[in-house]
Each structure stands twice: as structure tokens, then as C-alpha cells.
Amino acid sequence: MKFTKARRRASLLTSAAVALGLAATCLPAQEKPENHADGPVAAYEPSMTTLGQIQVEIPGLRPDDPVMTQEEFQRGTTIYFERCAGCHGVLRKGATGKPLTTDLTRENGFEYLRDFITYGSPAGMPNWGTSGEMTEEDVDLMARYLLLEPPAPPEYGMPEMQASWKVHIAPEDRPTEKMNDIDIDNLFSVTLRDAGQIALIDGATYEIRSVIDTGYAVHISRISASGRYLFVIGRDAKVNMIDLWMEEPATVAEIKVGSEARSIETSKMEGWEDKYAIAGSYWPPQYVIMDGDTLEPLKIKSTRGMIFDEQTFHPEPRVAAILSSHYRPEFIVNVKETGKILLVDYSDIKSLKVTEIEAERFLHDGGLDSSKRYFLTAANARNKVAVIDTKEGDLEALIDTDGATPHPGRGANINHPTYGPVWVTSHLGDETVAVIGTDPEGHPDHAWKMVQQLYAMGGGSLFVKTHPTSDNLYVDAPLNPDAEVSGAVAVFKVADLAQEEPEYTVLPLVEWAGITEGQPRVVQGEFNKEGNEIWFSVWNAADLESAIVVVDDKTLELKHVIKDERLVTPTGKFNVYNTRADVY
Numbered sequence: 001m002k003f004t005k006a007r008r009r010a011s012l013l014t015s016a017a018v019a020l021g022l023a024a025t026c027l028p029a030q031e032k033p034e035n036h037a038d039g040p041v042a043a044y045e046p047s048m049t050t051l052g053q054i055q056v057e058i059p060g061l062r063p064d065d066p067v068m069t070q071e072e073f074q075r076g077t078t079i080y081f082e083r084c085a086g087c088h089g090v091l092r093k094g095a096t097g098k099p100l101t102t103d104l105t106r107e108n109g110f111e112y113l114r115d116f117i118t119y120g121s122p123a124g125m126p127n128w129g130t131s132g133e134m135t136e137e138d139v140d141l142m143a144r145y146l147l148l149e150p151p152a153p154p155e156y157g158m159p160e161m162q163a164s165w166k167v168h169i170a171p172e173d174r175p176t177e178k179m180n181d182i183d184i185d186n187l188f189s190v191t192l193r194d195a196g197q198i199a200l201i202d203g204a205t206y207e208i209r210s211v212i213d214t215g216y217a218v219h220i221s222r223i224s225a226s227g228r229y230l231f232v233i234g235r236d237a238k239v240n241m242i243d244l245w246m247e248e249p250a251t252v253a254e255i256k257v258g259s260e261a262r263s264i265e266t267s268k269m270e271g272w273e274d275k276y277a278i279a280g281s282y283w284p285p286q287y288v289i290m291d292g293d294t295l296e297p298l299k300i301k302s303t304r305g306m307i308f309d310e311q312t313f314h315p316e317p318r319v320a321a322i323l324s325s326h327y328r329p330e331f332i333v334n335v336k337e338t339g340k341i342l343l344v345d346y347s348d349i350k351s352l353k354v355t356e357i358e359a360e361r362f363l364h365d366g367g368l369d370s371s372k373r374y375f376l377t378a379a380n381a382r383n384k385v386a387v388i389d390t391k392e393g394d395l396e397a398l399i400d401t402d403g404a405t406p407h408p409g410r411g412a413n414i415n416h417p418t419y420g421p422v423w424v425t426s427h428l429g430d431e432t433v434a435v436i437g438t439d440p441e442g443h444p445d446h447a448w449k450m451v452q453q454l455y456a457m458g459g460g461s462l463f464v465k466t467h468p469t470s471d472n473l474y475v476d477a478p479l480n481p482d483a484e485v486s487g488a489v490a491v492f493k494v495a496d497l498a499q500e501e502p503e504y505t506v507l508p509l510v511e512w513a514g515i516t517e518g519q520p521r522v523v524q525g526e527f528n529k530e531g532n533e534i535w536f537s538v539w540n541a542a543d544l545e546s547a548i549v550v551v552d553d554k555t556l557e558l559k560h561v562i563k564d565e566r567l568v569t570p571t572g573k574f575n576v577y578n579t580r581a582d583v584y
């Protein structure tokens with residue numbers, strides 16, 4: 001059965017009981033979260049889990065400071081970094097959440113803080129106490145903790161990076177040709193999030209070729225321009241460089257680039273393939289350019305500085321997505337809190353030239369348009385998409401997505417029946433999907449405008465996906481509170497986008513995976529190299545069964561289910577060819 005916004009809403013009024021068979025079927029609508037505190041947006045704030053492990057001392061106490069033992073202070077710091085720092089900042093100077101510096105917290109006082117933490121606020125503060133997420137004792141502890149000066153986690157510069165850097169196999173000792181029978185271009189690197197590992201899965205046989213240990217709560221994989229080296233980064237900022245030419249692909253170099261990190265990329269400009277790698281950190285706020293053969297750290301740049309519009313100092317602007325330009329020897333670096341997109345010219349890193357583009361605050365993720373000239377990226381807490389012309393090196397446009405918290409991943413490039421080449425993002429906070437024109441030459445009237453708004457299953461979407469050979473657009477919703485929605489994916493036919501309100505089909509992938517225990521979430525579609533099948537993760541709790549479901553893109557039928565006890569919490573999947581060539 002097909003769905004439209006109207007029919008999906010009508011189904012709410014009639015029946016919520018929908019039998020899910022093995023064929024594509026429909027789902028009842030879920031209610032929209034009433035406020036940020038109980039919605040998917042709150043569930044998606046960064047959790048600084050690695051920072052939470054750092055040992056800290058109570059800063060010098062003032063006479064009227066509340067009494068706190070060293071043990072309590074350590075526990076407060078762990079809770080703060082894991083649950084609060086994502087919004088309020090590591091140093092409590094504020095990010096998407098309000099500042100919590102002691103001049104403010106002491107003015108408000110203990111009772112105010114305790115009640116605020118207990119009950120939350122409609123403006124976005126989760127109700128940590130009444131939701132049961134924090135005990136009464138922890139709420140009391142946190143209210144006292146916030147009256148003390150915050151601890152500053154340690155900096156992480158060249159000596160620390162050098163100390164963590166290991167070359168397991170030197171470039172001269174590596175194979176000079178591919179030593180295995182793996183079709184590397186159709187290999188998938190699959191994040192096994194809670195295992196701190198990646199699985200390399202053969203795109204044709206679905207066989208797990210190897211499982212490799214990586215960083216803690218491993219986050220993303222990126223591939224060198226040649227396709228030989230796979231780079232993986234963990235949330236603990238550990239980078240693994242894996243040589244896919246070896247008989248048994250393995251880590252040939254590793255480094256830790258900070259305490260908390262999310263992004264890694266490699267140089268892709270013609271003439272610079274495989275020369276450099278770059279990693280960005282949340283803490284300390286910085287990025288590092290490394291040698292592309294060994295991960296030797298070469299140049300570290302802090303991102304601390306002025307917020308682009310107010311021109312006031314921000315002490316911890318996190319580095320979010322990093323992409324490699326195909327038009328210039330440059331890395332494109334999103335600096336979240338200051339709202340700047342940096343074009344880091346790596347042609348001469350001794351005299352590093354950085355173009356600083358004013359964009360919008362809270363930059364998160366993004367990708368290239370189909371021509372690979374334009375970089376489109378979400379300023380998610382501002383509901384905007386910034387467009388950078390990577391050829392000219394400037395801001396092309398800033399577009400309102402008319403939805404709540406755009407989250408594109410790298411986005412999806414489709415050839416729209418009416419508007420030509422467009423790029424698409426879904427949203428975390430509602431069911432809308434924004435379609436943005438990207439063809440200033442062929443469709444000048446529609447370029448850099450939101451040309452259409454689609455309605456998918458519901459809020460909590462993280463990723464959209466298509467492929468140049470596909471006629472479909474896939475939209476997930478893993479953070480939707482309704483298990484039937486988070487366990488499925490919506491598919492729009494590209495040809496149907498000519499209609500005013502196109503229908504979509506729902507594929508019940510958790511059902512197809514045959515997983516009945518837990519509440520697995522369907523996340524991040526990734527095509528194989530040929531573009532005739534798309535893989536989705538069915539992401540369950542670490543102690544429960546997860547799977548990868550392979551869907552036939554032409555028939556939208558189940559093609560294969562990959563299950564294996566080693567597939568612990570699979571989330572992101574990165575097809576080697578599509579990732580290195582920026583096909584999405």
C-alpha cells in the first residue's frame with residue numbers, strides 16, 4: 001500500500017493495528033513529540049563518553065562553595081560530559097543549550113537548578129528527574145556540581161599525538177599489489193558501534209571477510225581516493241588506517257587525535273590522491289592533517305575563535321563533517337558552534353592557507369551535489385542548509401529547509417522530473433523532506449531554492465539515500481519513538497515527485513529481518529557499487545540480535561538478510577566505491 005501525508009494521518013484516526021507481512025506495507029502515523037525534551041532531537045545530542053572517563057580534580061573551592069567529595073565531583077563530571085556537555089558545552093559556556101557558568105548558576109541557586117534538572121523545560125531541557133533517567137541523588141549531586149567551577153579537560157597537542165601514533169607496517173613493507181581476491185570497490189565497511197570494531201563485508205557474497213578492532217563507539221569510515229586505504233574513527237578520537245590490499249586487510253597505522261572526535265577524510269584532488277588524511281575533534285576543538293601513508297601528525301589547527309555573526313569568542317567550537325574538494329586541493333571543514341566553513345588548502349601545509357566562510361551556527365553533516373562542485377551542509381539547530389561553491393571558494397546560498405533540524409548525512413542527489421538535479425535532506429524533528437535545486441545552469445530559477453517538500457513516515461529521520469542508477473529515494477526514521485516507524489523505511493519513486501503530494505511505500509525491514517526481540521532501529525541505507533541493491537542496518541541492543549537487510553532496488557523486495565553473531569550493533573555502512581567517489 002502507498003502512503004501520502006493525508007492518508008498516513010487518516011490512518012491514525014482509524015486503526016493503529018496494521019499487520020506487517022513480508023511484502024511492502026503501510027504503517028500508522030505516530031504522534032509528533034510534544035517538545036524537544038521527549039523527542040528525537042534531544043536523543044541526538046552529542047554524548048562525550050570518552051571525556052567522561054577523564055580523571056579530574058575539584059577546582060580550588062571558595063568559602064561558600066557546596067561541600068563535595070572528590071568522588072562525587074568525579075561522578076558529576078562523568079554525568080555532565082555524557083549527558084549535558086553536548087548542549088551546554090564542555091566548559092559550560094553554552095552551545096545549543098544555555099551557558100551554565102558559575103556566575104549564572106550561583107545567581108539561580110541550588111533549588112532552582114535541582115528543579116530544573118528534575119522537571120526540564122519546554123524550551124528543550126530534558127526532564128532528567130521525572131523521566132527516571134537520573135536518580136534523586138544524582139539530580140541533587142548535579143545541582144551542587146553546577147555551583148562549582150567546571151574542570152577543564154586536558155589539551156591534546158603534538159606530544160600526545162606523537163605518543164599515541166603507531167605504524168604497524170611501514171609503507172615499504174606493505175604489498176606492492178593487491179594480495180587478496182576481494183572486489184575492493186564493492187566491499188562495505190560496517191560500523192559495529194558498541195563492539196568498537198568494523199566488519200568488512202563482501203558486496204557480492206554478503207560474506208564477512210574480516211572484523212577489525214577500532215576505536216571506542218566507532219563512528220564513521222572514509223576511503224582514500226585510490227580505494228586502497230580505509231580510515232576509521234572512533235568517538236575516542238582513535239584513527240585506524242586499514243590496508244585493503246593485504247592478504248588479510250589489517251590496521252597498518254593508528255593514532256589518537258584528541259579525546260572526542262567524529263570525522264575523518266582524505267585528500268581527493270587530482271594529483272593529491274592518498275597524500276593526506278585529516279581528522280576533526282570535538283575535544284579539544286581542533287583538526288589535524290596527517291600523512292596519508294602513515295598517519296604521522298603534521299599540522300594541528302585549533303578552531304577556537306569568534307562566532308561568525310556576533311563576533312564573540314567561543315572556547316570550544318567542535319569540528320563536525322569534513323569533506324574533500326574535487327575542485328581544489330582543499331579540505332572542507334565544518335566548525336559547529338562558530339558557524340564557519342573552512343576551506344583548508346593542503347597544497348603547502350607549511351604556509352597553510354585557510355579560507356574562512358561565514359555560514360550559519362550549528363553546522364553538522366552534509367555532502368556534495370551530483371556535479372561534486374557544491375557542498376550542501378545542515379546548520380541543524382538553525383533549520384538551514386548552507387551551500388558552498390568549492391570551485392570559487394565562497395558561500396553560494398543559505399536555504400531555510402522549512403522543517404525541524406535537517407539531518408542529511410551526505411544527502412541524496414536525484415534527477416527530479418520537474419526541477420532537474422536536486423539534493424535532498426530529511427529532518428530529525430518532523431516528517432518533512434526538503435528537496436533543493438542544485439543546477440544553476442540548467443534550472444537557474446530553481447537553483448538553491450527549496451523546490452518541494454515531501455512528507456515521509458515521521459520525525460527521527462537521520463539519513464536519506466539514492467544512487468545515480470536508482471529510481472528511488474529512501475528515507476529512514478531510526479529515532480522515531482514509534483517502533484513500527486523506526487523499524488521501517490519509506491521509499492519515494494523519483495518519477496512520482498512530479499505530483500504535488502507524492503506517495504511513498506513503507507518497507508518493514510525489522511519484520512523482514514525476522515527479529516522479534518528488542519526494539520531494533522533501521523538506519524542508514526547504503527547502495528552497492530552497481531546501484532541495484534541497498535543495504536540497511538537493523539540496529540538492536542548490543543546483547544540482542546542485529547542484522548543487515550539487503551533490498552532489491554528495482555522490485556523493492558527483500559533480497560538477503562545478513563546475520564552473524566559478530567554483527568554487534570551495526571550502524572553506518574560505507575561502500576568503498578560510493579564513499580571514495582562521493583556517489584550518493
Ligand code: DHE
Binds near residue numbers: 523
Ligand atoms: Fe553521527 C556522520 C556527529 C550520533 C551514525 N555524525 C556524522 C558526522 C558528524 C556526526 C559530525 C559527519 C562526519 C563527516 O562527514 O565527516 N553523530 C554525531 C554526533 O555528534 C551525534 C549526534 C552524537 C554523538 O554523541 O556522537 C552522532 N551518529 C550518531 C549515532 O547515534 C549514529 C546514528 C549511530 C552510530 O554509529 O553512532 C550515527 N553519523 C553516523 C553515520 C554517519 C555519521 C552512519 C555517516 C553518514 C554518511 O553517510 O556519511
